[in-house]
Amino acid sequence: xxxxxxxxxxxxxxxxxxxxxxxxxxxYTGDLLSWVMGRAQSGxxxxxxxxxVNVIAVASLVDCACVVIAENAEIGDEVIAKAKAQGINLxxxxxxxxxxxxxxxxx
Amino acid sequence: xxxxFYDLHIHSCLSPCGDNDMTPANIAGMGVINGLNIMALTDxxxxxxxxxxxxxxxxxxxxxxxxxxxxxxxxxxxxxxFDELDVAMSFDSEVKNHIMDIKNRPxxxxxxxxxxxxxxxxxxxxxxxxxxxxxxxxxxxxxxxxYGGVCYPAHIxxxxxxxxxxxxxxxxxxxFATVEFNNRxxxxxxxxxxxxxxxAGVLCSSDAHYLWDIxxxxxxxxxxxxxxxxxxxxxxxxxxxxxxxxx
Numbered sequence: 001x002x003x004x005x006x007x008x009x010x011x012x013x014x015x016x017x018x019x020x021x022x023x024x025x026x027x028y029t030g031d032l033l034s035w036v037m038g039r040a041q042s043g044x045x046x047x048x049x050x051x052x053v054n055v056i057a058v059a060s061l062v063d064c065a066c067v068v069i070a071e072n073a074e075i076g077d078e079v080i081a082k083a084k085a086q087g088i089n090l091x092x093x094x095x096x097x098x099x100x101x102x103x104x105x106x107x
Numbered sequence: 108x109x110x111x112f113y114d115l116h117i118h119s120c121l122s123p124c125g126d127n128d129m130t131p132a133n134i135a136g137m138g139v140i141n142g143l144n145i146m147a148l149t150d151x152x153x154x155x156x157x158x159x160x161x162x163x164x165x166x167x168x169x170x171x172x173x174x175x176x177x178x179x180x181x182x183x184x185x186x187x188x189f190d191e192l193d194v195a196m197s198f199d200s201e202v203k204n205h206i207m208d209i210k211n212r213p214x215x216x217x218x219x220x221x222x223x224x225x226x227x228x229x230x231x232x233x234x235x236x237x238x239x240x241x242x243x244x245x246x247x248x249x250x251x252x253x254y255g256g257v258c259y260p261a262h263i264x265x266x267x268x269x270x271x272x273x274x275x276x277x278x279x280x281x282x283f284a285t286v287e288f289n290n291r292x293x294x295x296x297x298x299x300x301x302x303x304x305x306x307a308g309v310l311c312s313s314d315a316h317y318l319w320d321i322x323x324x325x326x327x328x329x330x331x332x333x334x335x336x337x338x339x340x341x342x343x344x345x346x347x348x349x350x351x352x353x354x
Contacts, residue, residue, distance in 0.1 A: 032181065032182040032239075032273075033182060034178060034180075034182050034207060034238045034239030035182070035239070037207070037209060037235075037238055038207050038209060038238065050267075052266070052267045054237075054267065057215050057216055060212070060215045061209070061212060061215055061216075086215070
């Protein structure tokens, strides 16, 4: 599944989209950035409620296919700008982390 | 007793997120401009620039403290301070083996420069220093105490990496006598809400990553310093932190 397909099917809000054709190869959810840094895999859809600027750095490091911010967590413009600068697909949903993962698996 | 203006939470260019102008010499110089008397260098999971910081501070008449901002396994930041440089460096060697093994990407996180006291780059740390260690909070506290140092939760009024943001509270069993605030205006409301903060000592440090973030002379401590030596000031400052003599 591509990031574009994920956005369409789960009606995600697009905060920044650089590479909509990117394949989603797996998924990871977690909010402790250090933990995610060491465990998420390249190509993952990473679901988190964290929205500080380090999220973008971690997403770059692990080379996530996209970051999905759950529960419409508030996110600053500087974080979106950073996503743009680093070429990170940044999406958002009102669903909880549990729900969004569940729905993605069912696709 | 004398009054000492302080900033006990400062990052140098060894922290990847620390600005490259945050050299030990520049930090000490900025302290003089701002009218500070005591400064602690607290890079993420390292004391590597403390030796240069000590030399630079000595030149500038600032009392230096060797420290570290340790990231626990729970992603919580603890400020750790030591009254002697060589002890801090032993602590540093021990922590080094407990940081997650991830290579830094300077293009994403920034450079991690080891400096001398005259703005010369001595080398670059390859391991990413802002990732977590494998110490949980209890283990970290015991380790710091084992080295004769003190530690307390950093910026408890901040959402990222503050103990309250992560754990929802400051568990009383940790026994923290002192906590750090980013903003003194938050102290009263936190005292009312969190029992561990109610009677705790409070330090307000900058967590500076840029030169202009370093505290000006607005937060001070009364420290017993007779017969005067900088070593005695350090020792008594740490004693005050453990014994809630800071309000």
